[in-house]
Amino acid sequence: xxxxxxxxxxxxxxxxxxxxxxxxxxxxxxxxxxxxxxxxxxxxxxxxxxxxxxxxxxxxxxxxxxxxxxxxxxxxxxxxxxxxxxxxxxxxxxxxxxxxxxxxxxxxxxxxxxxxxxxxxxxxxxxxxxxxxxxxxxxxxxxxxxxxxxxxxxxxxxxxxxxxxxxxxxxxxxxxxxxxxxxxxxxxxxxxxxxxxxxxxxxxxxxxxxxxxxxxxxxxxxxxxxxxxxxxxxxxxxxxxxxxxxxxxxxxxxxxxxxxxxxxxxxxxxxxxxxxxxxxxxxxxxxxxxxxxxxxxxxxxxxxxxxxxxxxxxxxxxxxxxxxxxxxxxxxxxxxxxxxxxxxxxxxxxxxxxxxxxxxxxxxxxxx
Numbered sequence: 001x002x003x004x005x006x007x008x009x010x011x012x013x014x015x016x017x018x019x020x021x022x023x024x025x026x027x028x029x030x031x032x033x034x035x036x037x038x039x040x041x042x043x044x045x046x047x048x049x050x051x052x053x054x055x056x057x058x059x060x061x062x063x064x065x066x067x068x069x070x071x072x073x074x075x076x077x078x079x080x081x082x083x084x085x086x087x088x089x090x091x092x093x094x095x096x097x098x099x100x101x102x103x104x105x106x107x108x109x110x111x112x113x114x115x116x117x118x119x120x121x122x123x124x125x126x127x128x129x130x131x132x133x134x135x136x137x138x139x140x141x142x143x144x145x146x147x148x149x150x151x152x153x154x155x156x157x158x159x160x161x162x163x164x165x166x167x168x169x170x171x172x173x174x175x176x177x178x179x180x181x182x183x184x185x186x187x188x189x190x191x192x193x194x195x196x197x198x199x200x201x202x203x204x205x206x207x208x209x210x211x212x213x214x215x216x217x218x219x220x221x222x223x224x225x226x227x228x229x230x231x232x233x234x235x236x237x238x239x240x241x242x243x244x245x246x247x248x249x250x251x252x253x254x255x256x257x258x259x260x261x262x263x264x265x266x267x268x269x270x271x272x273x274x275x276x277x278x279x280x281x282x283x284x285x286x287x288x289x290x291x292x293x294x295x296x297x298x299x300x301x302x303x304x305x306x307x308x309x310x311x312x313x314x315x316x317x318x319x320x321x322x323x324x325x326x327x328x329x330x331x332x333x334x335x336x337x338x339x340x341x342x343x344x345x346x347x348x349x350x351x352x353x354x355x356x357x358x359x360x361x362x363x364x365x366x367x368x
Contacts, residue, residue, distance in 0.1 A: 001206040003164055003323060003340055006229045010213055012096035012155060012197035019043060019151065020091050021063065022053045022084075024103020025077035028127070032104040035125040037070050039102055042144045047151060055103065056080030058087040082106065084113045092116065096197070096215060096225065098151055106131045118223040123147060157216040158197045160189040160227070163345055164206035166325060166338075168317045171200045179330070180317070185346025202233060204319065206345060240311040243301070247289050248308040251301055255356050255364050262288055272355045274366055287368040295368050297328050298335060302363040320359050324350065328367055335367045 012018075021043060023036055043049055044063050051060040054077035061073055084091075084107060091099050098119045101107070104126030114120060114136045122129040122138040130138050139147060158178075160167075166187045170178060178191040178199055191197050205211065211227040243251060246263070253260040254271050262269045264276035275285035278293070286293045289310075297316035302309050316328035316335070323342065328335040337350035337357075356364040 001164070001208070001342060001345070003204045004207045005168075005202065005204055005232075005319075007200075007202050007233055008211060008227045008230055009200045010096070010158070010160065010198060010225075010227060011094050012158065012215070018094065018097040019047045019049045020051055020053065020094065020097045020099045021049050022055060022087070022091070022099060022101040023074075023077075024082060024101065024105070024129075025054050025074045026056070026080060026082050026103070026105065027078065028082065028105030029103045029125075030078070032126040033074055036102050036104075037074070039123065039125065039144070039147070040066065040070070043100065043147070046144070046148060053087050053091065054080055055101070055107065056083045056086055058090050060090060081108065083109050084117070085109045088113055088116065096155065096213075100151070101129060103129055105129070110135055118225070121150060153217040153219045153221065155197055155215055156193060156218050158191045158194075158199075159214040159216075160199075160201070160211055161186065161214070162205050162211035162227075163209040164340060164347075165189075165203060165211060166205075166317070166340075166347065167201050167203040167315070168319055168325070169202040169313075169315055171314075180315075180327075182347070185341075185344070185348060187347060204325075204340075238300075238311045238313055240309060241291065243289060243291055243308040243310060247291060248303075248306075250288070251308050251364075252303070255301075263290065264288060274355055274368065289368070292368050297368065298326060299366050299368055300359065300363055301366060302360075304362075318365060320357065320365065326353050326357060326365055333367070335365070 021040055023040060044066055049063040052063050052066060053060060057077055057080050082105060098121055099117055100121050100123060102123045104124060107129050110130060120136055122136055123142060124138060124140050130136055139150060167189050178189050181188045181190050213225045213227055215223045250260050257271050259268050259270060262273060262276050264278050274288060276288050277285050292299060295312050298313045298318050300311045318326045320326050323340040325338050326335050327338060335353040337353050338347045339350045340347055356366055359365055
């Protein structure tokens, strides 16, 4: 199948304590309102609760207003049915948060939604919330400490993958964040032991296919979450600017495979000379283009009339044709080309990228 480009975001806290609180205000739970209220206040105080919902109601209530408004909110939702489907779309927006339902009496549609909410935790303070045993994880009348202990299961690993998946941009992208891994023709984006796991992605994948995030907790519990596609981003992700006139002239010679004088060592060089030692700037060689001296990774150079524009790629991944990407692994000095095989649905190593790899009519990719 052909590749297409899509965007998505995974929102996740490393602590595993981000909570969406769902309260039961129905008639069946009216005699337990005081216990539900008290337990909700404890969770708001001791965990990260941003939003509160009531069964049967998709409207979110601000957690920081609960202490002052709880009585009124319970009354507003007194006639709501004990259902999760009306708020399913809203509570799934933060994929990795724990959804904690506190109430009394059966949730009528639980068998329809429990597989879509792998982080669901039921807390009954009276009658059971599950219509029959084993349908979902349920704690019966827990004290605050035992409930908090059930929520404290930090995330230790996130793995994002899918058919034909290859991220071309992700943020944050620093060395302490996610890494791109390649195994047996497939790419995976992996985060381990991070302070937070929230990541924003623009990626390639097979048309009609979605990504999945595999979440591993410290306890060993693993959950798989589908990642929904978002509208294409409009923000420019690639820093860009212009080479100087002298650098533009050097680029023209190198791209045409003509000899040129290196501005660093003043010797005649050929196209494969991309880095050189700069006097007084340490022992490591840097780009012969002074404008790019502090840049690392892939750079696209494009002649536009009298000037040459440059674009850098923070993740060192660039799609160079419909089924081909250039990629520079962390610590590597040379970029590699990968080709997507539509018949097998796998990425294959093509070859090392030449010093000035032609893209389009007037573009060339280099490594710095």
